[in-house]
Amino acid sequence: GAVVSQHPSRVICKSGTSVKIECRSLDFQATTMFWYRQFPKQSLMLMATSNEGSKATYEQGVEKDKFLINHASLTLSTLTVTSAHPEDSSFYICSARPGTVNTEAFFGQGTRLTVV
Amino acid sequence: GESVGLHLPTLSVQEGDNSIINCAYSNSASDYFIWYKQESGKGPQFIIDIRSNMDKRQGQRVTVLLNKTVKHLSLQIAATQPGDSAVYFCAENPTGNQFYFGTGTSLTVIP
Numbered sequence: 001g002a003v004v005s006q007h008p009s010r011v012i013c014k015s016g017t018s019v020k021i022e023c024r025s026l027d028f029q030a031t032t033m034f035w036y037r038q039f040p041k042q043s044l045m046l047m048a049t050s051n052e053g054s055k056a057t058y059e060q061g062v063e064k065d066k067f068l069i070n071h072a073s074l075t076l077s078t079l080t081v082t083s084a085h086p087e088d089s090s091f092y093i094c095s096a097r098p099g100t101v102n103t104e105a106f107f108g109q110g111t112r113l114t115v116v
Numbered sequence: 117g118e119s120v121g122l123h124l125p126t127l128s129v130q131e132g133d134n135s136i137i138n139c140a141y142s143n144s145a146s147d148y149f150i151w152y153k154q155e156s157g158k159g160p161q162f163i164i165d166i167r168s169n170m171d172k173r174q175g176q177r178v179t180v181l182l183n184k185t186v187k188h189l190s191l192q193i194a195a196t197q198p199g200d201s202a203v204y205f206c207a208e209n210p211t212g213n214q215f216y217f218g219t220g221t222s223l224t225v226i227p
Contacts, residue, residue: 006159032213041124043205044160044217093159097213102148102167105207105215107159 002028002098006108013084013115021079021111023050023094029074030096034105035067038091050077084115124203126222135193135225139206139218144187146208150215151180151191154203163191163204193223201225 003026013019023033031052036044048069049057056069066088068080077096081088091112095105129135141149147168152160164175166182166189173180179192189206203222207215 004159034214036217041222043124043220046214046216049212049214091157095159095215102165102209104150104162104165105213106162107152110157110159112157 002026002096002106004094004096004106004108006094006111008111009109010112011114013113015085015115016083018080018082019084019113021081021092021094021113023077023079023096023108025075025096025098025106028096028098030077030098031074033071033077033094033096035069035077035079036093036095038093038110040091044093047079050079052077081113084113086115089113089115124220124222126224128224128226129196131198131225131227132195135191135196135200135223137191137193137204137221137223139189139191139221141187141189141206141208141218143208143210143216144184146210148209149180149182149189150207150209151178151189152205152207152217153200154205154220156202160205160207189218196223196225198225198227 005024007022033050035047050071052071071077093110095107097105150165151163154160166173166180177194181190205220206218
């Protein structure tokens with residue numbers, strides 16, 4: 001299957017700093033990518049849809065100024081957690097679909113963010 | 117968004133037994149569904165998918181059943197193995213490209 005790669009896999013940052021997470025589709029182009037957040041023992045919550053060349057679409061309740069998304073190319077989307085707080089500590093996962101209708105989404109390996 | 121994340125229900129089965137994992141989805145407009153398996157600290161992995169024009173689909177050791185009337189999916193795993201221990205999520209695709217995930221079930225296989 002298609003490969004989606006995330007970097008870094010783990011990051012620890014201080015409160016008040018910003019952290020950037022990268023999501024790359026390695027063997028296909030993706031006009032849209034998706035960012036999820038997952039707390040321990042909970043499900044994946046869709047945060048936003050990253051659109052290549054245009055603004056991201058955020059789910060209700062997700063602060064767009066807090067979670068900056070940039071999708072500058074067909075193979076790269078980035079999520080920047082700005083002014084991080086301990087409550088932002090979570091597992092962040094990106095995904096992308098090679099096709100559109102009725103095709104699976106492939107997921108990155110996730111990024112464990114810890115804010116201290 | 118769609119389904120809200122809750123703490124995971126758990127299911128324990130003996131090795132070799134069959135497992136049935138259930139999922140309720142929320143959007144009647146969803147026309148494509150996927151079951152994903154997630155191991156600790158990793159991203160979800162595709163298991164099997166089903167389109168809304170089907171009510172059953174079989175893969176290798178896995179079967180997915182779809183009941184659109186009650187918005188319910190189930191995943192059946194035959195002859196469950198220790199390597200099947202993981203968290204299982206159903207995901208629905210209502211519109212566009214987004215997938216929304218169900219609550220999930222933590223499966224533990226007892227050797």
